[in-house]
Amino acid sequence: AMAGVVRAVGAADYLGQAAAGGEVLSQAQTRAARQQRHAQGAPEHRGAPDVRHTPNLSLEKRLAAQRIAQDLLERVSTLTDLGLGYLALERSTPTLSSGELQRLRLATQLGSQLFGVIYVLDEPSAGLHPADAQALFEALQRLKAAGNSVFVVEHDVQTMRRADWLVDVGPAAGERGGQVLYSGPPAGLAAVEASQTRAYLFAEQAPARRTPRQPRDWLRLEGITRNNLKNLDAAFPLGCFTAVTGVSGSGKSSLVSQALLELVGAHLGKVAGGEEAPQLDLEDDEPQSSGGRVSAGLEQIKRLVQVDQKPIGRTPRSNLATYTGLFDQVRKLFAATPAARERGFDAGQFSFNVAKGRCSACEGEGFVSVELLFMPSVFAPCPTCHGARYHPETLAVTWQGLNIAQVLQLSVEQALPVFAQQPGIRRALQVLRDIGLDYLRLGQPATELSGGEAQRIKLATELQRNARGATLYVLDEPTTGLHPRDVDRLLEQLDKLVEAGHSVVVVEHDMRLVAQADWVMDIGPGAGDQGGTLVACGTPAHVATQRNSRTAAFLAQALAGN
Template sequence: MTISQKRFNGNSRSTVGTISDIYASVRLLWSRIGTPFVGYSDVFSFSSPSGMCKTCEGLGYIEDINLDELLDWDKSLNEGAIDFPSFGPDKERGKVYRDSGLFDNDKKLKDYTQKELDLFLYQEPMKLKNPPKAWRKSAKYVGLIPRFSRIFLGDKEFAKKRYAKHLKNVVTTKVCPTCHGQRFNQKILSCKINGYNISDFTKMTIKENLEFLDQLNQPTAEFIIAPLRKQLEALDFIGLSYLTLDRVTTTLSGGEAQRLKLIRHLNSPLSDLVYIIDEPSIGLHPEDIQKINQILQSLKAKGNTVLIVEHDPDVIKEADHVIDMGPGSGKNGGEITFEGDYQALLQSDTATGDALRKSHQFKSSPRPIKDYYHLGPITRNNLKQVTADIPKHVLTVMTGVAGSGKSTLVKAGFEDDDNTVFVDQKAVQGSSRSNLLTYLGVFDDVRKFFSKHTGLSKAMFSYNSKGACLNCGGKGYIKTELAFMADFSQTCEVCHGKRYKPEVLDATVDGYNIADVLELTVDEGINFFKGHKAIEDALRSLSKTGLNYMALGQPLDTLSGGEIQRVKLSQHLIEPTSDKVYIFDEPTTGLHEEDIPLLLNRFNELIEEGNTVILIEHNLSMMCEADWMIDVGPGPGLDGGQVLFCGRPEDLLETDTLTAKHLKRCISK
């Protein structure tokens, strides 16, 4: 059983209840004893056609398009009347309306007749008669509103995130007038237990759910109630009693998501399994990690083998046996440098042993403070009229238990500031066809470089275009789908995994073909492209974050959590900036303690250039490097949402917050 560090790929239908498998038990309970009796649990799903509210299709809200924001009525199609990035006159989505031949492209929208407006805005898909030459023969014409709705409204989370800034004014959201946000149709909402329908139950906190079950006296349903109670008690045990079952998973913090993954296995009756858990401490405050350790120990106690990939000292010290890999990263690693118990690891001369022995102290000379950003008062989620002061041009670390409101506070405080850069902990949108060079925006420069020196066209040096191996389509492997087993992949026998056509591989510069260059490490790439400023600067920014060992052509979907964070950071180190606010959400995610100084140097570099850096962080080593700290709590959810401390790090030790408790332990060591 493998539990990765990746976040849930959720949408507005993916909730705490569905992802934890608790919702299935809740549906079964209502189908068993709900009044009036219905009998089938499937109808109690807001994703089911028989259970959902038809008005909002089970979303609980409806969205409207503000035409005055989407359109510039004083412009024609040629002038860019559709005022949205992906619908511009030079974009594929915008060209559709100009190329259709249905409109006068120089006529301003305000001069359209009602018939023309209806055709432009509301027309359902239709085949064009005698279409212009520019029109694709197989394409159908669709009005702007149904087309825009299909792309951006409803459950289209990725599209919404990508264009969030532009959608903010174009799309308005309001509670569904039919179900009033409850997602279900009236028949389902009329089925109640002790006066509560299923939506009422999912909107309660886990703590309130348990109190509700304690009041049930239904012997015939005890076989449902008992396991449901166990599932809820597991969430309560792990410190998530403040969550509600209808909470959308995309709104969860990293620590909340990580604990939800683990909790699904806590009540499992299975034994003699091997659990491989990748960094269970991600997103967790030191106080939360104590509960995680209890879960890991309970899995072992059931007769399972638990293998943990981890960097956090508080998790490592719980191990019965430690295997340390190294000595470096990438090509410089891959060896077992230590095996033994924790006490022996402390005495070893490995990088991990050195990090565990290291003592921590606060900065002797924190940066002076001259001015502040004044946030608030902010009321959002669990924050109620909260204010905070964040100094300009220094390093601020925001702390507090997972779910206390840290991210909400800083996001809400800077959401309208165009000079703010927010680097979150989510994976980059990558695939096996995208690599480090494409993400940094310099793969085009590399292709131009090879084209200039070899005489082949630039497109030939793309494995997604003309240069792709004809046998594997530029993938480098052949995938065989098997009906009753996992898919099988093998290296392409034509290009041998190189991805390119033979004539492309024969074209070399200084003895290297394009495939050879993609196999170079970042440091080797810097030497190869010396003097080519755009490429060299991008690679140096990667090297500065400690990614000098990575291959230039490494697919983005193979990066670890720590590598992803540093790739994102490196983007902002290519070109010098000033007077910006950089907010990093848990930048030490996936990093070994020895990697943190490299990351810290980059933050200091940004500050020296005149920027402000804010870290949302749980790592005690990084807290010790702060010029200013803000501690949020005291607990998660409704028990949090307060600024407990705002000031110099050493003054935090005078308080009795949970962060202070663990920071004192770190400093005294």
């Protein structure tokens, strides 16, 4: 909207308009203003012409206005090109997503006219619709053309193909990675057999086409009002895998992660997501609530689960084993050993959160804080337990030759043969392996996990639970930060949930995942005030043919295996 206001002033024919009349300053008023400026330490500019003696829209004033308008238009156009045209000028930066903030900083650099700079971007396409990713690539090309170097960490295959130089790290994740498998032009990666990226970069693995499932019922929402959604009606198929698409800022998250969760969660008698209410600053606006109602389908839903990328814990005391419930069963195994019974140890003895079994020096943390004068504190391994977290009496108890601290150091892959004869533990480990987290240690602190890893751990926890009625799972951009191979693993697990009789709704930009959905809902057609409506609904093949959808062309390419 702002670009439209200033575009007329920045146009070339603006200088040809007739000058308007009006009052001008007298010589005495000009002299007084000049003297006041000089008294404040500024130059008088006594010999320069004073535009205040000219009428409104004089050539001099129009020249000044045109220069300001052109500079303003260039800055606003950069924001629009980067897919941020829907943001209000008064929008506070703390309310921006990480992707929006990164693109805002990129827009600032594009206007700086610097050269000889190395720019490092970590997954700039995260949270971007393919149409917006094209504008991002053009912005990066502008930085390169200006004489700069651009280093990008990226999972988006299209960005990889456009790169001048590709560095592939692997071959796997965690301790099985860390090697530079290839460094050179993208075409050369085709010869590197150890690379997991190669198959996706050169379309060696075309996605298998499958027949979309038929919905067993519909969850209908009416009169949805939230952000740019105005009295919207929407229907979500139950017993299906549904993908909600649309350009960045079109209203996808407002519909799914806010309105759907709030309206359905209110009927199920719990707050959506079950998260703590965020603490608000004085300058923050009052929290919004979604308007609308659920008109049908609620009787088919018994549980509502939001699987987001928020951390599974805020301290190192929370880890992979404790979150999944795996550690409770491991502690019971140790408590049942003859050595533990002889000493009178119960399962609590093997918890690093209980005083009786943990190291008293570090209180089960495994490290201690070293206070330094005039410098920040540093953390060092506990000098008593050396990072084991437990006192010697607890570590003296072993199960299959391993003490409790050594079990926590095992990776999921290493733990599978150790607990092969324990059905409950084995099932949890198998789910973690199937979802691509076999490289994580059982005792890996929650603070060391990425958002994508935390989300998959939450999903694995759900997958190993016994069915407790039909559940609606909601995920907002679950593929953010995931390699295409991990996206395939995620899709397999989501399919298992649907096959078990549950419903899955995802907000997604990855067209490979959208192409595998049973139902697609495209929100748009644009962002902000130009969005907020249902542009197309149907199977992926149907939505790919809709001309008024900005998603259709990219979805058609994904369906064709490109």
